[in-house]
Amino acid sequence: MGHSAAVWDCKAAFEVTKDWNGIDQIVLRNPQGASARVSLHGGQVTSWRNKQGEELLFTSNKAVFKLPKATRGGIPICFPQFGNCGSLELQGFARNKMWIVEDNPPPLPPNDSQRKSFVDLLLKSSEEDLKCWPHCFEFRLRVSLATDGNLTLISRIRNINGKPFSFSFAYHTYLLVSDISEVRIEGLETLDYLDNLSQRERFTEQGDAITFESEVDRVYLSSPNVVAVLDH
Template identity: 75%
Template sequence: MSNPSGLPPFDQPPPPPVELSKDRRNGVDQFLLRTSRGASALVSLHGGQVLSWKTDRGEELLFTSSKAIFKPPHPLRGGIPICFPQFGNRGSLEQHGFARNKIWRVDDTPPPMNRNESSDNACVDLLLRPSEDDLKLWPHSFEFRLRVSLSTDGGLTLTSRIRNINCKPFSFSFAYHTYFLVSDISEVRVEGLETLDYLDNLCQKERFTEQGDALTFESEVSRVYLGSTGTVAVFDHERKRTILIQKEGLPDVVVWNPWEKKSKTIVDLGDEEYRQMICVDGAAIEKPITLKPGEEWTGRLELSSVPSS
């Protein structure tokens, strides 16, 4: 085979770490982040949503429903939807807020790298500002800056910066509603939540304390764990893989799996797909974030995948 560059194959320059394309399913711009080792992440301007996160062996780590609807403004079931300015249902806003349904744009004036970020990372910076229709439903002006960063070792970091550019304070709740792909939900356990109080959405948000060393799954689970400060780990026994979840500015952890009966009522989720997914979210729900005029809040989610026995 000819080699137009005249360089031997091993001297070929690496592919660009960020590649822009259009999603063939909806025509929306998306960005592929890649590392020299082969890890990747795919980020869409639809919702500022991470659609895919793969290891350097090409293994997908995020779940997307086979029935997911990719046409905006419908929310897309899978990946990492961003829930803002609310999580759940409240008032006139749609469930989980409007940020996940909007078309974001590239941030031309992104914030500088912080001490935890490396210039070697592949990253994309996005920006969301409210439309006139948004302001009619939620009358607060804001700037929402999102950085999605993929480190050389394949770790994925999402950093959200929300600034109040209003003339009065406002409050919001927030979640990175992360759908992890698992081999079988019955073979999964979640550690790092032991002894924490949680609100059980299946029991009118009654408050309980986690008694077990690990959370396992035999039926529907919908909980908000409170005051989580340590690392949360999602162990997938069959795949011999563990996802580690670390966070800043996000005191709560949502754990959700709809199980069989609930799955059959969700139009954009296959009846049996609950077996291959678990949502474990970094969130701020119990105590909403309040920003005075000019103030900014930062919430960071760091995800990594490691082998386990």
């Protein structure tokens, strides 16, 4: 991606640059050399590199970095729905919108910002959004990069007018792997899942790890907080 002259915000410890379409993106860095890039197009993390400079997120070479198309890769924000379960477009509309950097975000727990490079982004419902999803909201997203290189996303949804509404959301993360046949996923053993390739029929995971020999499209139920992706 192309860059403009960087601006350093000492308070929040991030750089503001431009991508090759002229859209602002936030660059987070830590002293050890890890980095992350967050585009204001979709509030989307488009790059996450470890201290060796190795990219950890996948972005398709067919990805379109231009509104109104969502970028295919990185970590798209799916809101107010994940999947295709209503009248809204697939995976919601938040990933197609322009977000803004919030200058004075509500405070989070003090230990969340200690020794981290972070940015707070904000998306508010627009008149266009209200036509297809009639609920006033504010979506706040904090993206932070710790000194150990860990990337953390924290989302908070605020109901503006007090009228109850339901929603779902997801961080639709694209992980970069060397070879899909060499990848194992651990932490989902014995869980039930819905198989989208079999009309969402329910099965129970039988293996001690998930491996990939053909297309896989599943929703695991009651999944744990920690899942390991092992790339040999």
